[in-house]
Each structure stands twice: as structure tokens, then as C-alpha cells.
Amino acid sequence: MIKEEPKISVVIPTKGRPELLKRAIDSVLKQSFEQFEIIIVIDGEDPTTIKMLAEYKDTRLKKIINTTPQGGGEARNIGVRHAEGKWIAFLDDDDEFLPGKLEAQYNTVKASNYRYPISFCKIIGKAPKGEYIWPRRAIREKEHVGDYILARNSLFQGEGLIQTTMLFVPKDLLIEIPFEKDLKRHQEWDWVLRVNKHADVGFEYCDQVLAIWYIEENRNSISKQGSWEYSLEWIDGKYEYVSRRAYASFLMTVVSSIAAKEKDKSAIKRILKNAFSKGRPSFVDMILFCGIWGISQETRRNIRKFFHRK
Template sequence: MISVVIPLYNKEHTITRTLGTVLNQTYKDFEVVIINDGSTDNGVSVIQNFSTDSRIKIINQSNQGVSVARNEGVRNATYEYVAFLDGDDEWLPNYLSKMYEAIQKFPNAGLFCCAGKVRSGGKDYLRQADKYKNSIVEIDFFENPHVFVHTSATVVKKSEFSKTQGFPVGMKRNQDFALFFALALHTKTVFCGFPLSIYVGDVEGQATKAPFITVREHVCRRYNVVHKAWFDLGQANKTYLIFTKYELRHFFRGFLMKNEYDNIMFFRNNLEENLVHKFPSLEWVLYRKSFFKKFAILYINFTKLRWRLRGYPRLNY
């Protein structure tokens, strides 16, 4: 059986569509835990008028943010497996049945991810790892985590979730990555290569619309949370470090192209020192002055080529 956790904050315009895709699942052994995070609209009334299904329970709390809401949802979940769904996303009818199949096939895993679609601008884009298409397999999570994982396409084992700090409280961006990446260091990860979830973009109030400079401290905190978990677990996962350095350089290249040197230095000054020291000292020198811009970009391009030559896929966001 599966507990479905939905954080709710001012989603009266989308929640019935989202909830309808849950109630329409072919797999029926689930409960729905909705955490009303101090909504100021009529979302709760909309839900109550939409369905009287006994599997739905609504828990009200003052507005404390999505991390607190999700953590509270897990705490109130009855079952060992918890599926997350945001109040503006959707599932195809056989999503839960396919995820349950993955759980049955890999009972020792604690993190289950599913392919999906991204709906934006009136079009659907596929989020899929092609080599795992139409299969259910255990994966090396840090091979390409941004393709593998999305909040509304993830199921976690509650006992493994409890080994982490949960969704970091107070983060306005990347709180889901912080949790799932850290969890992937604790437990085995399974990928379900069937596109059965839909992330709906272009929705009013989404945090991803915030300017980067207003959320960079939260992005930086994500790296620190995950790196600390990696360090505390004995630095055993080698792919994690390869991926993290690649991803940070991917960011840095974008900053260099826009002459946003202050963003690079913000990361240099706020990342965990242990992570900073994983980069050569000379590399940080290249990032400091516009005079070295061409050399810095050339160096990053070289490291990206090495990533590809080592057999890793091109990253997707």
C-alpha cells in the first residue's frame, strides 16, 4: 500500500485536476495525505466539494513552506511507501501500479523514480533515460539525476527517508534535490522507464520562476546538504563527486557567458570547504577575472568532453 503526499498552498485552480488523476489510478490501495500549508484561497473547500473519498485526509497547518508540509505529510503517512505529488502536477492512470511493480521487483531499494513528461507552453516534452526506456531497473543515480528524478514522479521508503534530514526547511529552491540526492547516497535507486507523470509548468506561483540571484543561497545550500551526507557516509559514492563537479562547472560556464563573476564567487565563498577543495586551485583563479574568461570556458568544455568520453550522458534540466 502507498501513501500519496500532496502539499497544498493556494492551488484551488489546479488541485481538482491533480487529485482526479490520483483517484483515477488503476492501483487502488492508497491513501491521500493533503497538507494544507496555510492556504488563503478556497483550495480545501474545492477538495471537499470535489470528493468525499474516505482515503483522503486533510491536515491543516500554518504557512511554513513546502518542505515542512512534505515532511509533515511523511510523518502522517500510514504506509511504508510514500509517493509525492505537487498540487498542480498529474499522473497517468497506471502510475501507481507501475511504481508498485518496481517496489515488488526491488524490495531492498528505498528510492523509486519514474520517467515523465514536462508540459510547458502548450507542448509536452519527454523526460526519459533512453537506455532504460520501458524497463524497471536499478540505476547509478548520479549518472544523470536530473533526468531520473522529479518530485511528482518519486516514491520513497519511509524507513530510508528517516535516515535523512527530510526536505530541508526554509529552502526556496532545490529542496527536493537536496532530499532525493542525499537519499540516493543512503539507499539503492530504481528507475521506471515509463513516462507516467506530468510536470505542469507555466503555473501561477511556481517557485522556479524566481530570479536566480534571489535563490542562489538555497541552491548553494542544496550542494552543501548533499555533500555533507556524502562525506558523513564515508565518501563511498564516486559517481556523486564526478557528477557534482560537472554540474557546478555547467553552472559556472553559464555565469561566465553572462559575465556574472559574482555568482561564481558566491559559490566559492559559500560551498563547503571540502567541496571547494575538490576543484584545482588554479581553476578558481581562472574564474576570478574576465581576462581569463576564454581559458576558463575552454577548460570547462574540456572537462565536459571528458565526462562524455567516460560514458556519461549529456545532462538535462
């Protein structure tokens, strides 16, 4: 019998979280679409995770060990380069797929007219004080993807979102345009903005809830690092990829939120100066900016929870 090559490769970068990784792996093994492989990229010495993986006897599971940590972006690139599948689905090690994810997104890209279709789906965002279904809408016709993921049009987040665990991408595209290897934050946004410049790329919205994103503020991660200044420098470096509206919104919401958590009020002047001189803030941006700096995070969470209560 000829061995059939897997059509989908699920890439999971990980480091030091075997109990969460096990949950992620198990969610892939429950998929209705069974023609896949799972590539675990262990980013650094991690004997506990290696021991846990030895419990799995499924031959579709493969592991790669980076003896020197590379960071989340390059760990994903390494997984992609080792993938045998035509399609790549990413999964963060602290998230999980719902059973129909691979099948639904595979059907979405197969029906696309784009040479390089990028599918993204809805997810359940599980935060410490609430649970949400995001994104609330698809990308509108002729809407720039930068405005979709960065510009806030609502007081509540989640209107537009593209997060790593949502993505389903052609391998060839990821080989041509890989993740930036040295980024500490915003890896998926950085990749989405760059790949959007490709003439043969199109974003295909799969209007189904297909994954769970666990949003834990104090959990260690190989991707979530860097100060508010790092994020400001990142968006300055991507200025040509975004509109003035998206630039200002990112500064006044994302960068402000990081600075407020760091309790660094020196950020306020610089954020406002850049937002108004190089960007075009909206009324919503200004309200959110005032809320971030004037209302405690706990109070903001409770307000968000109240308005999302069904």
C-alpha cells in the same frame, strides 16, 4: 467488515492553487491501483482550497492545514508522518499522475531486492514551448546518483532526472531520512543525495511514462524560491555528496541559468572560479555555460524544440 489499511499514501503539498490541485487530485482518483489514500497538506491559511476540497466525498482524501507556512520540504514531511500507507508517492499540486502510475511503481518496488527500494519513472515534461519525455535513460550500473541527476553529458537536458512527482518511496525510509525542512530550492536533489549514502537503499527505474510535469516559468510555488547564490551555497554544502564533475556541471548549468534569469552577470566570475578550482568541468559544461550567457532564453528554447521535433 474489517477496514483494510491503504498500502500507498499520496502526499500533495499545496498553497493557493485550488484549480491545479483539483487536477492533481482527480488524476490520483483515476488510478488503476485503488488501495490508496490522498493526504493534502495545505501550507498556510487557504480558505479557497479548503472550500474546493469540501466538494470531494471520497473518504480516501484527507487534509492537513499548517496554520503557519512550513515550506515544501516540511509540508511533505508532515504528510509522511500522517500517512497510513507503507509506501509514499509524492505529487506536486501542479502536476498529475497517469492512470497506471501507482500500480506500475508498486510492482517495481515489490520485485526489488533492496530493503529500501526507491522507484522513479519517466514523465512527460510540458514546457511553454515544447513537450518532452524524461529521463531519457536509467541510472547506469555503478553510476553515482549525483552524476546521474547533476552532471550534463548532453547539450539537451533530461538525460538523467529525478523529480518529486516521479518518486515512490518506503515510508520508513522517509521517517528515518526526511526532507530538509528549511530548503527553498533543490529539495528532491538534496534528499536523493543524502539518502544515497544509506547502505540499504537502491534506485529502481520504472521504464514507463507515468506522470505529467508542468514546467511553468512564472507560476508561484511553495518550493521554487532562492537566488543563484542560494543554489551555489547549497551545492557547496553538498560537496562531500557529489563528484567534482557533478559539482562543476551544476554550477555551470543550473546556477548559471538562475543567475542569467536574474540578469546578474556578477555571478560569472564566481561560478567559473569555483567550477575550475573545486570541480572538473567538461567540454559540454563549457558549451552550455557559453550558451546560457551568450544566447537568449527564447532562442535556446527554439533550438531545443527544433532538435526534439519528431
